Amino acid sequence: MTQESIRRSNASYSNMYGRVNQNMTHERMKVYFCTDLDKSVLVNNFEKRGWSQVSADDDWNFYWAGVQTCRNIFSVDSGYRMNDNQMINHFPNHYELSRKDLLVKNIKRYRKDLERDGNPLAEKTDVNWSGGGCSTRYLYLDFIPVTFVLPADYNMFVEEYRKNPQSTWIMKPCGKSQGAGIFLINKLSKLKKWSREAKGAFHPQIAKESYVISRYIDNPLLIGGKKFDLRLYVLVTSFRPLKAYLFKQGFCRFCTVKYDTSMTELDNMYVHLTNVSVQKHGGEYNSLHGGKWSVQNLALYLEGTRGKEVTDRLFGAISWLIVHSLRAVAPVMASDRHCFECYGYDIIIDNNLKPWLVEVNASPSLTSTTVTDRILKYKLIDNILSVVLPPDGVPDVRWNKIPSADALGNFELLIDEELAAQEEAQNSQQNKNSKSMGGNRWK
């Protein structure tokens, strides 16, 4: 969006919405959408609702924007002010959750805060490594692999590495996606060699980009001998109070080559990285199912092989970790009421059925690799709209953001702090009433 279009949009704001608000009492407001992504799953959903497409320079009510557009709109320099009938699909500083290094920073801070407050959730435990080393871990809040930001935390990484030199680590550039620039290391010398070759990569003043280095989950749950991860969709309609929903139709993304931890396969990304963008270039890639499995199939498989109780516990643990990752960033998010965001959560389950949060994407892919994929993504967008919009389907940030059971569709409520507070207040009122009634023997 250009400065000029922002200016024009602001100028027309009062005219347009003065008119719209007057008319609204008589007829349903016409909705204008705008999108940076030319995806049929988006456009078909908007048009199905009778909305009309306009360009970013026109007056829009609903913008499915790229992250950069969103940042431009919210930047102080733009001077753009949104009105009550405008909604956009990102929070201005979504990167607090979706950038690999910031996610880790926020989760570390969240755990420290809980620990300082003496919260039992922040209980710690010792882990003894087979090589004799020992590390301390959070007992419950240990849901991201141990991670350091490089070059800044290099010394801390080396200290941790030396406690268990047998372990494998994964290096990921913070600013890239789709598996780009990722590699595995199991020797410090390999990291040093890499740093020498990528001249100055570890020199804080020279480094062009930062990396995260995470403990590699080397014992993933395998199905058919292959590694997979989960892609789950989490919709957040507010960070303060936190309101979040989990889409029940996530999927597993499988590697095309059987899992193998031997040294010779360490550089084989078809073994280790589950990204579709990586796997689709492999000779074994099947374009019919795209290496994907629905979460429902996974649940059935796990119930059959491990039992219902552990399967339920696993899915409970996944919801739990999502809620805590959101709580970790909630204090630093600009919880603008015009915004909502659908995050793509990447989760790996290890062979002890412990879920690990690998990454959160602010722009999960809406590209469909299979027919099932297209149906799923179409439904996802349809369902996002029904949750974020008021019951009359017209963008309006003044509504209470409490979707009906029908509107929830395939989303299930993960957390609504506002509703929870209301319920708590109601319960304590009821308790008070019943106590006072109990005390009154004449009633």
Ligand SMILES: Nc1ncnc2c1ncn2[C@@H]1O[C@H](COP(=O)(O)OP(=O)(O)OP(=O)(O)O)[C@@H](O)[C@H]1O
């Ligand atoms: N700590 C880890 N242990 C095991 N496997 C991992 C770990 N971190 C990442 N992976 C694997 O590497 C893949 C890519 O990692 P990640 O999703 O963090 O990077 P990305 O390239 O930014 O991906 P995206 O395109 O989803 O943004 C994951 O899908 C997963 O299969």
